[in-house]
Each structure stands twice: as C-alpha cells, then as structure tokens.
Amino acid sequence: MADMKTIGFVGTGAIAEAMVHGLLAEPAHVSKVYVSPRNADIAARLAAKFDDVTVAADNQTVVDHCDIVVLAIRPQIAEEVIRALRFRNEQRIVSVIATMERQNLLDWIRAEIDLVQAIPLPFVADRRGVTAICPPNPEIAALFDTLGTAVQCESRKEYDLLAAASAMMSTFFGVMEWTTDWLENNGLDRSKGQAYIAPLFESLALRANEGHVHSFHTLSEEFATKGGLNEQVLSDFETKGGHATLVSALDRVLARIEGRSTDI
Structure with missing residues (x-):
C-alpha cells in the first residue's frame, strides 16, 4: 500500500461514482479516496460502502489531500469551480469534463501541473471500461488500465475522434x-x-x-x-x-x- 496514491474527486456524479467503485474493488488500486460533498447522496453512498472513502468538507480539501485530482463537474460550472481552487505545482489532474478545451482548463488551474483529459465510461465500475486519455501519461494510463483498458491519444484529434465514436x-x-x-x-x-x-x-x-x-x-x-x-x-x-x-x-x-x- 505504501506506493499507492490518494485520489480525489471534485464533483461526485455518476462517472465519479463508477470510478470509485472500480478503483476500490479488490484488490484496490488506490489507498484513499476523497470525494466532494456536492452530490450528498452519492458521496454518502460511497462513504457507507467503502471504508477508504472520505467525504471532504469542500472541494479545496479534496485538492489539498490528494496526489491525483479528478475534475468531474458539469461544463456549465467548470470555470467557477476550478478558478476557486488552489492546486499544487506538479500535482496530477485528470479532467473528465466533456467537450472542454485543454487550454481553458490550464488557464483556470493556474499551476504547473500534469493535466490529462479522459473519457471514462460507466463500465469502469466493473473494471471493464475502455478510456481514451490525452495526452499520453503512463501513470494515468495505468490507473485506467486498472479500470479496463486505456487508449493513449497522441493528439487532440485522436481524442475527439474516440469521443465521437463513444x-x-x-x-x-x-x-x-x-x-x-x-x-x-x-x-x-x-x-x-x-x-x-x-x-x-x-x-x-x-x-x-x-x-x-x-x-x-x-x-x-x-x-x-x-x-x-x-x-x-x-x-x-x-x-x-x-x-x-x-x-x-x-x-x-x-x-x-x-x-x-x-x-x-
């Protein structure tokens, strides 16, 4: 467990719930999961099911406690939520926000971070999902390989094409x-x-x-x-x-x- 990461979810919707289920299925791939309280029902359900899930007091607490932060919020509120957060340099950020421009995310995050965009599907809950990620990143690819299969895209065009296929x-x-x-x-x-x-x-x-x-x-x-x-x-x-x-x-x-x- 010593080399396992702590992962946090800013936004706790259906995809975040599916990822948590997949990541904490035995054998668990992460040591600890923090979820934001925005969707209280889903957050409470995850905390009740998994001992390693903690419902954070707010989104900033999620960011502060985690090696990897998954942005899983609706596009309509993404800028407002992300701009309010303080990220650490070199932190790993995974965005699963649909149809969001990478440069916009980087501008809102305002830190020297590794940003990977991903398209996880509900089947990651059963570790049977195929997930497109961009740009290639061995650590994040390994995470999604645990949840099924990761397809590392060399360009935004490749990523968009797979998004269309989904x-x-x-x-x-x-x-x-x-x-x-x-x-x-x-x-x-x-x-x-x-x-x-x-x-x-x-x-x-x-x-x-x-x-x-x-x-x-x-x-x-x-x-x-x-x-x-x-x-x-x-x-x-x-x-x-x-x-x-x-x-x-x-x-x-x-x-x-x-x-x-x-x-x-």
Missing part, C-alpha cells in the same frame, strides 16, 4: 431494441427476444475483442456467408442508407465536439 452507445442499444420490437411484432414473446438478443450481441463483442482478430471487416466477411441471411441484411443496410446515415451522424457529432457547425 456516441454510438445509445444506438447500439437502439438496434437491440428495434430488433426486439420486430420479434415481438412478429409473434415472439418480448422476454424471449431480449433473452436471445443480449447474449448474441455480447458474444459478437467478445469475438471482436479477441487478440488475433485483424479487422472488423474480416469478421463481417466471416459471419456473412455468400448468399446467406447475414450478407442480405448487411447489403440492405449499406445500400438503403444505413451506412451513409451512420457516417453522417458521426460527422455531425465530431463537428459538435470540435465546435464547428453541425449543419453538414
């Missing part, structure tokens, strides 16, 4: 819902449809994550037998607007992340 999550579940709707509309009990579709998609994701897989295209060909049913659905999706709609949606998300017009 906007696919709701659509993933949407496809599952639409397929279940179709099954139900054609006479299958909804509970049976859900019991079939969820494991099917899980198995496909596990297959895609195997180390020897070279590309998603290879998998698509593997599962699309020539003249078969999978090939038929893929062909319909590609030729009847599905592919183009997906690309357009991702282009518009990236434009929004980069602060450009989404009228494309």
